[in-house]
Amino acid sequence: MSGHDNLPVQVEEPIDNPGLPEHHWRPTDVDPKAEKRAERQVAALFGLSAVCAVLFVVAYFALEVGDNHDTVLGMGASNVALGASLGGALLLIGVGIIQWARKLMADVELTEQRHPAASSDEDRALTVAALQAGLEESGIARRPLVRNSLLGAVAILGAPAVVLLRDLGPTNAQVSDAETGAGLEHTVWKKGMRVVRDVVGTPIRPSDVEIGDLFNAEPAAIFETDENGQPLIEGVPLQVAKSKAAVVLIRMDPADNTPARGRENWSVDGILCYSKICTHVGCPISLNERKTHHLLCPCHQSTFDLADAGRVIFGPAARALPQLPIAVDSEGYIVAQSDFTEPVGPSFWERDS
């Protein structure tokens, strides 16, 4: 304990310090055989770790991956072998070190008194004096012109940052275009566009839809091809178009439905078409309860009543589900009367409806 000069002054204890109890040794401290055994255990753990590491390398090259992968117990053999061997290698090193510390490393009790946490009074006074001297010498309090011009310069540095960040992407107002369906207010739906089945892209007749049916549908535009059979829209624009324009089409008993004012002719014989994009944070929703016509969002349980103009009846969504007005074209297929009359999906700053 020498070298610790600033120990607190020893006060007289109310009861005598009983000191440490008698030290009991571990078997490995007193029995050379046990010590040898523990040594071998630790070495064996480290050795096993090495074996696991080698197995990892072997499994990496030996086991087939990809379409025609090897299996073990109904699981991918490569994944199982790589995970088990690398996990084993790391774990066994840890277990070996702990075993080493517990059985073989020095086993004696140490006592060390706690130091006071605060610096000494002289140190504190010195530090405060140094800070004061710095303030005085810089003259920041005496020269308001320097101080204020510095504050002004730092504040104006925000302007380049604002300009740069603003140009990271186009604003909604710059891209918004009703013709192509770009921007947050528009989708690719337009007057006369057919409502088609998702995945297969076939148009739908009202007679195809039975009461109780739910169709996951898309606008015909995203399935259109040019004369060579190449899709007209693909890649990111396709994903954007799909993510805004996806709809569900359901048919209910017309007596069940109470259309909102002005939407009386938005349905065809009890067939209603709603956006599939939740108005909370934009998850696709198609979790429908047939008997109650409640459409439920799996993300945060927002629930919309499709028999009541998509009104929110539960959950965090703030706006009713946008409805797509539909009609039947001259060939008897279901088409949109127009684009959605309000932006689909979550709320945003510039939204005015």
Add this chain to the structure above:
Amino acid sequence: MRFLNRSAGRLSRHRRSRLAGLALLLIGLLTTGGITYAVMPSSQAEDAQSNAVQVEEGRKLFLQGCSFCHGQNGEGIATVNGDNYGPSLVGVGAAAVHFQVETGRMPLAQPGVQGQVKPRTFSDEEVEQLAAFVASLGPGPARPNPEEYSVAGLTEEEREAAISRGGQIFLTNCTACHNFNGKGGAMPQGGFAPNLSDTEAVHIYEAMLTGPGQMDSFSNGNLSPEEKRDVIAYLYSLREQPSYGGFTLGGLGPVSEGMFAWLIGIGGLVGFAVWIAAHTTRTTKKKKVEA
């Protein structure tokens, strides 16, 4: 030539016999009657009769096992608050009966949010009779034929295309409730979308066709019979697929994975921490004082 002429002459001698006409008439009558009987054992008249018997037998079973909730003529029984004890079965068709009764959902053991799968109550023959009775109440979807939902007749390439198309259709139409690999999920008001891992192909097809409980129906105008078959092919392909990534933990996604990480993972770490800090074995022996 001479031989032929001679036998022809012998035949023509018999033809002139007095009984020849009668014999010919008898042979003719027996042959036509026999052929008609052999070719058309299930002629329409007989079919209609057996169907009437089936419906009658089905009606008896229905009165005994189903009418308490569904009404004596399957018209349903309404409660004062607008719900019903049992919905009307007019127009649900034979497919709905096969699905509900063969999976044991109907008859219900007790009223509840939705029917539960349990050992079935009625034999195959009785299900046929019940289905015939319910189908007679109003036009509805009939039971699908095996060739409608089986991919057995397809070539290897066609089957792979069917599985891939069925996967897309499943992920678009079914995943919201039944989970991305058909393991089912929770629904509002204590309901649930069942796990499809052990459901028979015919019952998956009938469920799509009829929309049991809260499920939407996927009529033939919605998903064509081929598309329904593809969905079933996809679900069956999932069953044979080894789980490449290791243990599936029920295939339920973040719920079971999180539970595993928190209980087994963190629990294991706590166990190690306890072991690291635990007292080692001590002995009463003294260390030999080194000389």
